[in-house]
Amino acid sequence: MTLITDFVARVEAFAAANGQSLSTVSRKILNDGKGIARLKEGGQCTLKTLEEALVKLDALEMELSGESKLRMTHLDRLEAESIHIMREVAAQCENPVMLYSVGKDSSVMLHLAEKAFYPSKPPFPLMHVDTMWKFKEMIEFRDRRAKEVGMDLIVHINPEGKADKVGPFTHGSAVHTDIMKTQGLKQALDKYKFDAAFGGARRDEEKSRAKERIFSFRSENHRWDAKNQRPELWNIYNTRVHKGESMRVFPISNWTELDIWQYIYKENIQIPSLYLSKKRPVVEKDGVLILVDDDRMPIGPDEKIEEKMVRFRTLGCYPLTGAVESEADTLPDVIQEMLLTTSSERQGRVIDSDAGASMEQKKEEGYF
Amino acid sequence: MAHLDDLISTDILGYLSAQENKSFLRFITCGSVDDGKSTLIGRLLYDSKLIYEDQLASIERDSKKSGTQGDKIDLALLVDGLAAEREQGITIDVAYRFFSTDKRKFIVADTPGHVQYTRNMATGASTADVAVLLIDARYGVQEQTRRHAYIVSLLGVKHVVVAINKMDLNGFDQAVFNDIEVDFRNFAKDLGFEEIMCIPMSALDGDNVTTSSENTKWFKGPSLLEYLESVDVDSATLDSPFRLPVQWVNRPNLDFRGFSGTIASGTVEVGDEIIVTPSGKRSTVKEIVTFNGNRDIAREDMAVTLTLNDEIDISRGDIICKIDAPAEQADQFQAHVLWMSEKELYPGRQYLLKTTNKTVPASVSNLKHRVDINDFSEVAAKTLGLNEIGVTTLSLSAPIGFDAYKDNRATGNFILIDRQSNETVGVGMLDYALRRASNVHWQDLDVGKTARSEQKNQKPALLWFTGLSGSGKSTIANLVDKRLLDLGRHSYTLDGDNVRHGLNRDLGFTKEDRVENIRRIGEVARLMVDAGLITMASFISPYRAERQMARDLLEEGEFIEIFVDTPLEVAEKRDVKGLYARARAGEIKNFTGIDSEYQAPENPQIRINTVDMSADEAAEIIVKYLEDNGFLAGYDS
Known part of the structure; x- marks a missing residue:
């Protein structure tokens, strides 16, 4: 008898602390919304039922305690989703690469890659499309991080642009960005025949990105067709491409700017x-x-x-x-x-502040 | 971003640690065109103060230019991203939106309402915990409402909010609200929702969106945001059986062998006894490895790496389960399929079926019926078109571990991929394994293919002759047959004459029937190859996909595609059986080359040009090919 009375008291305390009704808790523990009420009024149950119920109550109490190992915050979930995406690419694509732009989103992506494959090193190289006009510190940081993580680093500079001395002051920002960044990226992807390239774009950055798939198919000419994207359901990703075609993969699609900063802070990311x-x-x-x-x-x-x-x-x-x-x-x-x-x-970036649809056009043309 | 939280300015560290403990909810909004979905999401973002000033300025500008709300801000412009849809004034794809409150972070899938984009709605619903269905209070429950409710239920969403919108247009009339609620509950009662919450709303003015409205004092329920913040969707699943679909085998060095994947359901602890499906091998959990150190226990949705105490063979696609409740395994299923491609589904054609982590060739062996999603009735059908839903039986080329979708979304789902284009053409939900599958055990015969073919002094093969009618396929095949007999080999020829009159006499010449014709021939040929025979199949077989299907039934290298390449003019001129003349006269329909297409092989093993060479020369080339490739090797070479 005291076993049941103790049990009911614990359940009531839990329900009160948790702000849930007794019948909800009863359903979770006994698989029967009225079970606790019956026990309270002197009902009986077998010892086996009680033991099973106590195990479930323990788990629920652990969850409530806040220190539970089973709690997942929104950052935990975002992290797990990103890891799943990266592993899928590693398992399914023949020649993947991670585009590393040295920014905070790239830093998070690199950190997630370390986590995804631990204790292995991420099974793909990093690639930076250098425009020759990046901040000096970015280049130092890039080289140091690649070395620390132990991943291969490919640096590509558009050789024609370099020969023509293309730069923002002489050619204007639009020409510079197109030749050194957009064309440079296409060259590099063609040169190394990558069939999948990770990018650090997020859906909250810009309206047309909100509609892009996580695995975003690109034609042989690197074009994105907004109206003809592959359906993407559950966490099943269709990674199949023909020779010459490729995937851009955005593992942090569902992160917001605040998530990125919080994660950098929480994980102490460089x-x-x-x-x-x-x-x-x-x-x-x-x-x-x-x-x-x-x-x-x-x-x-x-x-x-x-x-x-x-x-x-x-x-x-x-x-x-x-x-x-x-x-x-x-x-x-x-x-x-x-x-x-x-x-x-993104307001600080010159490239976005044209008409509303400009990013979508740029993407159709192959801009990341 | 004006998060209205004093902590931000007074105690940023305190704020950060408070934000870390937020939970997470994904929901989907759906409704007919003009029900106000985009406006509702815009309103949620706007009222949660999640719009930056520059964004606001930009939509104020756009509202004047292309908005539909006169001088009011058109909040839909916040979410309608693509240029094409801005011009049409409708949403044409799934857009994901993000906002958060102090309690939760939300991901919203905004999905389109008109018929042809149903596939996008299913996409949004597949990851949603809650669905918000919009109904225009002026029109009540529409055909689209039923369609969307059905899709949402099919994809396993258990919690539904019915947002009865535009209540401002009827003066917030409780009777209108009640009628629609009764109507909705009535038709949705068989859809298996755990909870239906109806809320009267005006997305345009914000009534009952984030806070309860003064205009609906008669309504005692929560506002939409209050509901979304408090709905409990995470409770029962941790009690579900443990499933870890192995995604990637982690082998940094010879001393470490881990199995990485995202836990699909349940929990696992160090020391737990596990069993692997489909191999049935057992071991116990040694470590749960993560970058942040080993764990004692892990749960659903965590991406982990397990190591085991025994060296057992596990690869990508296997499911690690606990021994108390292992996943089922089968290669034949009943499944619901939602078709997502302009190219119709044909029963019998081979597709690639991909589950969370395993890809196997599969075909729809039978389309039981299509589901009419207006009244949920069953309709007989031969194919499924874009956006249609059907109940099918699936036949896989290898068994997979699985759970019924209703028990486990993560291990009961799949997509179908077209083998030629690589497009995702369909998605589905496994209902159950067919009894046939669990009862059929392949007899592990001692006498195998190798023994039988060695006895015949040859390596079995399937020579597949394809080409237009009258190209000379059967003539050449018969000559090859004779030569092989002369060489003391064992062969057999399948052609229209001996197959169409018997085995396949129930089939006509429609596209579906042609697919089925070739499937049966492929299966018969496979048995003959298994018997050790050099088998010849001589059929027009106009579609690449079907020839690929036949190829896939065999082992690597056994299928030899022979393209009897005769131009249409030549074949038509020969017209041995007078069929072209009849086809031209319209007496024969679906005649290949005339009013039905022929897809020439891209890389046949052998190409025969019958204009330049005789049938004898052609047969010589084919026999030479068999010799050169070791099919006629036998004992004495």
Whole structure:
């Protein structure tokens, strides 16, 4: 008798602490919504039933305690989904590569790859399409991280663009981005015949990305056909391509900017210090603060180099990436500023601020 | 992003640790065109203060240009992404949206309402825990509503919110709401939903979206967001049997052999006894390995790596289970299939079936019926077209471990892939294994193919002659047959004359019948090859997919495709049986080359040009090929 009374008391305490009705808990424990009520009114059950119920109650109590090993937060779930996607590529694609852009999203992606295959190293190389105008620190950071993780690093620079000395100051941002980034990427993918390339794009970044699949099919010409995408159900991914065709795979599609920052903070992931504020030499051009990263930067007669506390919200080619003035020199401060700020992340990038459909067009043409 | 939380400015570390404990919910919104789905999602984002100022400025600008709401902000513009649909004013694909509150992070699949994009709705529903079905209060339950409710239930969504929208247009009339609720519950009662929550709403003005509305004092239920924040979808599944579909075998070095995958259901602890499906091998769990250190226990949805105490052979596609409740295994199923391609499903044609992690050739052996999703009735059908749902029997070339979809979404689902185009053409849910499958055990005969073919002093093969009618297939095949007999070999020829009149006399010349014709011939040929014979099949066999199907029935290298390449003009001029003349006269329908297509082989092993060579020369080439490739080797070479 006391066994049952003790049991009922524990169930009631659990229900109260958990804010659930007794019948809900009863259903979970006894598979019968009225079971506890019956026991409470003097009903009986076999010892076996009681033992099984106690096991379930233990599990429920553990879950409630908050320290349970079985709890999964939204970050845990995002992480698990990304790992699943990466393993699928490793198991199904013949020649995958991870596009590494050195930004915070790439840092998260690289960290997830380490987790996905541990204790093995990620079974694919990293590739960076260098435009020759990236921040110096990005290049140092890239080389160091690749070495630390122990992955092969492929660096591709569009040789024609290099020969023609293509740059944003001489050719304008659109031509520079197209030749050094878009064409450079296509060249590299063709050269190494990769059939799958991981990218760090997220669906919350931009409207047309919200509709792109996680496994995004590209024709032989690297084109994306928005209206003819493969259906993507459950976590089954169709990875099959013909020779010459390929997949762009976005393992962090379902992460938001806040998720990325929280995860970097929680997991202590290395990111370039450009994301944190410090005194840096900048010049104001067309209302945007541009870092003087090397002596290729033309300084006009009306322009002057100033030392300002600045940081960067995205990383790319330094002449095309505006700095923001900020005192945030630690990660929590950056996150705090991000949360309190009122303009969205990609606004700093020159490439997105054309008409609404521009990103979609660029993607159809092969931009990542 | 104005998260309205004082902690952000006062205690960012406290805020971060609070946010870490958020739970997670995926839901789908669906409804007919103009029911206001995009507006509703826009409203959720807007009211949760998750729109940046620059985004807001941009949609204010766009609202004036292309909006449908006069001077009000058109919130739908926030979510309608692609240029084409902006112009048409409708959503044409699944879009994923993200927002979070203090309690939960949400992923919303916004899915289109019009008929031809049903496949996208199924896509959104496949990962959703909750479905929000929109109904326009002015029109009530529509054909689309039934369709969507059915698809949502078919894909195993258990919680449904019926958002009865545009209530502002009838002055928030409770009677209208009640009528629609009764109507909906009535038709949905057999769909197996655990919970149906009806909410009166105006997405445009925000009534009952994030907070309860003053306009519906008669409504005692929660607002949509309150419901979504509190619905419990995670409870029962941890009690389900443990399943780890192995995704990737982790072998960094000879000392470590781990099995990586995402746990599909249940929990596992170090020391648990496990059994592997389909091999049936057993061991116990040694470690649960993760980058952050080994765990004692792991649960559903975690991506882990297991090591075992015994060296047993496990590969991708196997399912690790606990011994108390192992997964079933079978190669014949009843399944619901939702067709997603413009190219129709043909029973008998081979597709690739992919489950979470295993890919096997499979065919729909029988299409039992199509489901009419307006009244859920069963309709006889020979094929399934785009967006149609059917109940089928599936035949796989190898057994897989599985659970019924209703018991386990993760181990009961599959997609069908077209072998030629690699497109995902269909998706499905396994209902149960056919009794036939569990009873048929292949007899492990001592006398095998090798023994039988050695006895005949040859290696068996299937010579598949394909080409237009009148190209000379059977003539050449008969000559090859004679020569092989002369050489003391054992062969047999299957052709239209000896197959169409007997085995396949119930089949006509429609596309479906042609597929079935070739399937049967392929099966017969396989038995003959198994008997050790050099088998010849001489059939027009116009479709690549069917020839591929026959090839797949055999072992690597046994299928030899011979393209009897005679141009249509030549064959028509010969017209040995007078069939072309009759086809031209319209007396014969579906005649290959005239009004039915012939898909020439792309890489045949042998190509015979009958314009340049005689039938004897052709037969010589084929026999030479058999000699050169060791089919006639026998004892003395």
